[in-house]
Amino acid sequence: xxxxxxxxxxxxxxxxxxxxxxxxxxxxxxxxxxxxxxxxxxxxxxxxxxxxxxxxxxxxxxxxxxxxxxxxxxxxxxxxxxxxxxxxxxxxxxxxxxxxxxxxxxxxxxxxxxxxx
Amino acid sequence: xxxxxxxxxxxxxxxxxxxxxxxxxxxxxxxxxxxxxxxxxxxxxxxxxxxxxxxxxxxxxxxxxxxxxxxxxxxxxxxxxxxxxxxxxxxxxxxxxxxxxxxxxxx
Numbered sequence: 346x347x348x349x350x351x352x353x354x355x356x357x358x359x360x361x362x363x364x365x366x367x368x369x370x371x372x373x374x375x376x377x378x379x380x381x382x383x384x385x386x387x388x389x390x391x392x393x394x395x396x397x398x399x400x401x402x403x404x405x406x407x408x409x410x411x412x413x414x415x416x417x418x419x420x421x422x423x424x425x426x427x428x429x430x431x432x433x434x435x436x437x438x439x440x441x442x443x444x445x446x447x448x449x450x451x452x453x454x455x456x457x458x459x460x461x462x
Numbered sequence: 463x464x465x466x467x468x469x470x471x472x473x474x475x476x477x478x479x480x481x482x483x484x485x486x487x488x489x490x491x492x493x494x495x496x497x498x499x500x501x502x503x504x505x506x507x508x509x510x511x512x513x514x515x516x517x518x519x520x521x522x523x524x525x526x527x528x529x530x531x532x533x534x535x536x537x538x539x540x541x542x543x544x545x546x547x548x549x550x551x552x553x554x555x556x557x558x559x560x561x562x563x564x565x566x567x568x569x
Contacts, residue, residue: 380558388547389563390498390506395556404556407463440505446555448496448512452505 347371347451349441354456361431361460367424367441367453375399375419378444381426383437384455394426395444429461430452463486464552468561476569481537481562485528485550493529500563501546510535511553514529540566 353365368380381393394405394415403415415428424441438455445451465488475481485495492515494503498506503538508517510526522536537544545568 352512384561389547390500390560392551392558392560395558406557408560442505446511449493449498449506449508449551454505 347443349443349451349453351441351453352457354439354458356461357431357457358462359432359460362427362429363431365426365428365439365441365456365458365459366427366449369422369424369443372443374409374417374422379415379417379441380425380449381413381415381424382440382442382452383435384440385434385437388437393439398425428458431458433460436460463557464491464555464559466550466552466559468550468564470564471562472565472567472568473488474520474567475540476503477540479540479544479569481540481544481566483535483548483550485533485535485561487531487533487552487554490530491552491554493531494552495526495528496553497524497526497535497553498551499544499546506549537566542568 348370350368365455378397380395396403396415400417412430416425436459440455441453442449443451465484495513497510500506509520514526528532542558547563547565549563
C-alpha cells in the first residue's frame with residue numbers, strides 16, 4: 346500500500362525557515378516524480394513544486410520560486426520542502442503527492458504550517 | 463503559468479440533481495485535465511484523468527469531457543456522499559495549476 350507521511354509543520358515567525366519532510370513507503374520511491382501542494386485556511390488547493398524521479402529537474406509556482414526548495418533522498422525514500430522567508434500567507438496545510446503517468450495518484454495526510462508572530 | 467478558471471465557486475443542490483462544473487484554461491492544454499474531489503480535513507482524491515477517463519472504482523454518475531481550453535465535469539445524480547469540493551487541475555505544463563474549486567453543498 347502506498348503511504349506518504351508528511352512531518353515538520355509547526356508555528357514559525359514571519360521571515361523564518363522550515364523544512365518539511367514526506368516519508369514514502371509501499372512503492373519504489375526513486376521511480377516517481379513527487380510534488381508539494383498546499384491548502385491555506387478557507388482557500389483552495391495551490392500547486393507548489395515538482396521534482397523528477399532522479400532529482401535532476403525541479404519546477405516551482407511563482408508564489409514560492411526563490412523562497413522554497415524541493416529535494417529528495419532516494420536512498421531514504423524521503424521528499425523535502427525547504428521553506429524560507431516565510432510569510433503569513435504561507436500558512437497552510439502542506440501535502441506531498443505522487444504522480445504516475447502525468448497525474449496525481451497518491452497523497453499524504455498533510456502537515457500544518459503556521460506563520461505568525 | 464497556465465490559469466484554470468473554474469466555475470461556479472459554489473453551488474447548492476439536492477440529492478439526485480444533475481451538477482455541472484466548468485473549467486477554462488488560459489491556453490490549449492489538449493486533454494491534460496484531472497478532476498479531484500476533496501472532503502473537509504482529508505486529502506484530495508482523483509476521480510477523472512485525461513479529461514474523461516474515470517478512475518477505477520469511481521461511480522459512473524461522474525463524468526468529464528472537453529479538450530483544448532474548455533472542460534466540463536458532471537455528476538448526473540448527486541448522492542449524499544458527493545457533497546464536497548471539486549477541483550480541476552491542468553497537467554499539461556509545469557507548474558501544474560488548480561482551478562479555484564467548486565464547493566457542492568446540500569440544499
